[in-house]
Amino acid sequence: MxxxxxxxxxxxxxxxxxxxxxxxxxxxxxxxxxxxxxxxxxxxxxxxxxxxxxxxxxxxxxxxxxxxxxxxxxxxxxxxxxxxxxxxxxxxxxxxxxxxxxxxxxxxxxxxxxxxxxxxxxxxxxxxxxxxxxxxxxxxxxxxxxxGGKSPLIVFADADLDRAADVAMMANFYSSGQVCTNATRVFVHQSVKASFESKVLERVRRIRMGDPQVMDTNFGPLVSAAHMANVLRYIKLGKSQGAKLLIGGEREMSGVLGQGSFVQATVFYGLQ
Known part of the structure; x- marks a missing residue:
């Protein structure tokens, strides 16, 4: 709206x-x-x-x-x-x-x-x-x-996994993840976990990070250096608590992106 x-x-x-x-x-x-x-x-x-x-x-x-x-x-x-x-x-x-x-x-x-x-x-x-x-x-x-909040997304065994993966992408990475209602906790039935995970990672790899004013970009920077530091702190906390990092997890330093507040799209598994 x-x-x-x-x-x-x-x-x-x-x-x-x-x-x-x-x-x-x-x-x-x-x-x-x-x-x-x-x-x-x-x-x-x-x-x-x-x-x-x-x-x-x-x-x-x-x-x-x-x-x-x-x-x-x-x-x-x-x-x-x-x-x-x-x-x-x-x-x-x-x-x-x-x-x-x-x-x-x-x-x-x-x-x-x-x-x-x-x-x-x-x-x-x-x-x-x-x-x-x-x-x-x-x-x-x-x-x-x-x-703010940590909204849950629940994927049942009979879910349309392609649709669920699309929803998970939107719910987590829209506006570079900077939305208070994002479904950043995804609960997946064990029987479809591997397939769902594969579909999500496939979509994450297609993310085009860059200048938001460029039409091909679909993942921009964080709002400030201070917010980037806070996000990286949470990523570090996830690693230290034993969660499995599936993709991302670092500040993006390639080319001119290294001059901005860019953090790679990140997916963990097994967070407590």
Whole structure:
């Protein structure tokens, strides 16, 4: 789903957000009414910068709120372009605001600010706990979280193994593996383990690593040198814990790729 799809959906939903009245007796009734929260804050991640900004801002604006959005410091420009688009479309000044800066300072300031009624955060679980604690200790803000995880993919004995291998590739290596919902734990029935493993490795060997702006590339770099170091640390941990490395497991150093944050597509077997 593209960011434009999200915007179109919530634009269509906006007119249907309304209150209702339910009669109880001749002289009494209960009712709800549409009442925006006010100013809400969105804190985004770097892996889907424009989509996350729209996932948060479109419903907030459709419900009548103003938003302050803080993108990741690693991807600060996409949301500025979104703000330009909103302005060109006629959104009044001050309704959608972009506040760039580090999460430790700017993000904390937003979560603690008394004028913010709700926080919508996308990021790591550890940071999410801090955001929730900070938001609740200040003004008991409403909080919505989209955090990281280790999703499972289960392949049964009667599965279509070609299809399962394709799904495993998408679930692990899409966006160079930098997706919080990736199915990075694959459980395979022992009776089809060898065949499934062969099909996955065949597909991994066909990966074309390189510059994402080149059309033939289907596996790009990691977002930063710091993130690359963290990924390599986890690979080293897997090796030290006795998992069998089937393919990859190293930083890619060939040619110009050695100048960037490229890590080979990696598959382990037998992780605990």
């Amino acid at each position: 593209t960011g434009a799809d999200v915007l179109e959906y919530y634009a269509g939903l906006a007119p249907s957000i309304e209150g209702l009245q339910v009669p109880l007796r001749a002289n009494s009734f209960v009712y709800t009414r549409r009442e925006p929260l006010g100013v809400v804050a969105g804190i985004g991640a770097w892996n889907y910068p424009i989509q996350i900004a729209l996932w948060k801002s479109a419903p907030a604006l459709a419900a009548g709120n103003a938003m302050v959005f803080k993108p990741s410091e690693f991807t600060p420009l996409s949301t500025l372009k979104l703000a330009e688009i909103y302005t060109e479309a006629g959104l009044p000044d001050g309704v959608f605001n972009v506040l760039n800066g580090p999460g430790a300072s700017v993000g904390t300031w937003l979560t603690e600010h008394a004028g913010i009624e709700k926080i919508s955060f996308t990021g790591g679980t550890v940071t999410g706990k801090k955001v929730m604690a900070s938001a609740s200790s200040s003004t008991l803000k409403e909080v919505t979280m989209e955090l």
